[in-house]
Amino acid sequence: MSSALPKAPRRGLADEAADLVRAAILSGHFPPGAALREVELAAHLDVSRGSVREGLAQLEREGLVRGGWHRGTTVIDVTAQDVEEVYTLRAALDRLATTTARRTATPEQLSRLDQLVADMAAEIAGTADTRRLVALDIAFHDQIYTAAGNGRLTTAWRAIRSQLHLFQLRRADAGYDHYRARVVDEHRELAALLRSGDRRTLARLAEEHVDSARRSLLAGLPD
Amino acid sequence: MSSALPKAPRRGLADEAADLVRAAILSGHFPPGAALREVELAAHLDVSRGSVREGLAQLEREGLVRGGWHRGTTVIDVTAQDVEEVYTLRAALDRLATTTARRTATPEQLSRLDQLVADMAAEIAGTADTRRLVALDIAFHDQIYTAAGNGRLTTAWRAIRSQLHLFQLRRADAGYDHYRARVVDEHRELAALLRSGDRRTLARLAEEHVDSARRSLLAGLPD
DNA sequence: TGATGTTCTAATGTTGACATTGAGACATCG
DNA sequence: CGATGTCTCAATGTCAACATTAGAACATCA
The missing domain is CATH 1.10.10.10 (Winged helix-like DNA-binding domain superfamily/Winged helix DNA-binding domain)
Known part of the structure; x- marks a missing residue:
């Protein structure tokens, strides 16, 4: 199966x-x-x-x-500096992962990305379980790293993946409207550009995707 | 002291x-x-x-x-794919590290970079001990990552640092002329641009610095 | 009273013994 | 003779006992 x-x-x-x-x-x-x-x-x-x-x-x-x-x-606790560090590094890693995956991803892997976007949309329309939404978000990026096929890159991703997961969940406790409003569109656009976008546009979008998440998270944090 | x-x-x-x-x-x-x-x-x-x-x-x-x-x-073995993976990831990390360090490095840290370049030049002019030259090369980049001040980024660097060290040493056994000819100039240029270069030029140079090393290493490898 | 030295203890650091396993040597069968 | 099953053992996985330590509570002294 x-x-x-x-x-x-x-x-x-x-x-x-x-x-x-x-x-x-x-x-x-x-x-x-x-x-x-x-x-x-x-x-x-x-x-x-x-x-x-x-x-x-x-x-x-x-x-x-x-x-x-x-x-x-x-x-670990979640300070502003921790968030800053993780998201800055993630932007660099995602930039490499997406531009690599653009060349190496198989049709099956691209389809799986579409499926994950569809799952997100269904989740938003349905119960909107935030934990599951965050899990889908991360699974989407897991798939991109897998498609890139660079073992060391995947290892570097794993080294911040759990922290990222923790950060996003932590924010879920304090209002998630902005996230819910944009998560589906942003990922759909990423999936589309992986198929047909040029390298520079994709690199820029990948960085902006992360940067937007970082700002959004930091806004609700400085405690 | x-x-x-x-x-x-x-x-x-x-x-x-x-x-x-x-x-x-x-x-x-x-x-x-x-x-x-x-x-x-x-x-x-x-x-x-x-x-x-x-x-x-x-x-x-x-x-x-x-x-x-x-x-x-x-x-680990040193296959072409291993080299490809490590250097590709390193290019992305170095790009982030140098552009960050450009903003955050203290004058003392920049001076230390100059000192390391001087040490390299002295080594070339003198006994030209390859092992020591490689150690200085890596110490130079260690310093950049330290100056960038991003703990997660430094961790990601450490995760490939030893492999890189192994790769460069392995190549030392089979002719190192091209490396010796360019190592001082390339690092001197990097140090200079960290002081006065604009972000885009620095990002490009950092990537090219790694890409040049990768090609040079791969050329003598496919065994 | 406040600073410094001491004691105590709960937790981690370290170790050697025992249990489990993977891979090759060997035997068996077609 | 090649394929398959069994055996053997060296190497790793797991465990519980012992040694060490960081931090706190306490005592001591200027």
Whole structure:
């Protein structure tokens, strides 16, 4: 159905622990600034501290948590500078990803982008579940990075992806009208230009897409 | 002398193990494709397997080694695609780093760039130790990323820095004339434009600087 | 009283032992 | 003889006990 047996890679407990903790952070169970104690998590997840430790190291690579020598691990908090840094870097990465994908994307991959835009539109027209809308937004960009086919670029994207997810969800708590009003159109335009746009126009749009998101987010933040 | 006690952070054994293994890889002790066995390293470094394991995970973040479920860790190979990926991403990162540093760099940081260029020139005129020349090249770009002051951007740079180091050293074994002929001038021009260039010219030069390196490296590689 | 030194403790850092697995050697069958 | 199944073992994955440390509570002294 979904895909022709790409692989069914058995992963370790560390990966699963990382997935669980990441989900808990994104769901709000661990708010920004919360301390993540290894013993506590190990007991709750029913794995050893070593595995939890390895999983937390993974989340640190993703920038979702911060840790220090003998000082434990805590969820990052969302300062204006953090937002500035992540969105600035993301603009540069997206610029490269979109211009690359413009050359390398297969028809199937482009169709998948259209499908995701359609899903967004349906979500807006329907229940408008903000969490799902944000997930679709990120999935859209995941697909672009996949289509670009540059492993290192995808790794760099993964290193800010979770932070981005956290930022967008955080904003969801405080009014999301502007986002909802533009998210479908902006992504539809991106998908269209990936098919038929010239490189420079696409590069500019990709940067503006991110810049608009950054300004919109910062406007509601300076707390 | 050096700096006014910024900090003397005690690090863990894992970090030291990572440093040692990284140095061993870059020195050629572990050639591309070599297997890094945890027990072996643990015995040789006189630390536990756990610490070695954590250190190897760190090197994996840097892209210097690859690992899989129950399949051990090996030094990455240097294929044409690897070079293509790393240099393409680096061009995008450097573009952002230089244009940002143009706004944020302090006079002291700019002076340090000049100093590094002078060191390169001295090295060329003198013994022309290739390893040291490559180290200066990378230190130059380290300084630019530091001056840009974007933590996430610096993290993304670190994720390809060691690979880049490995690539450049690998090429050093097979003729380095073109590199030696241009490295000083190119970096001097970059330093100059960081002081007085306009944004667009600087962005273009930063990309060309990397693109030139990539082509030069790929030319001598397809083995 | 405020600054400095000390003690205590909860949490992380580190380790060696045990469990599991992947890949090749070997045997078996068509 | 080639393909397939089984076995073996070295290497990794996991775990629980022990060692170390950062920070806070407390005591001490000018």
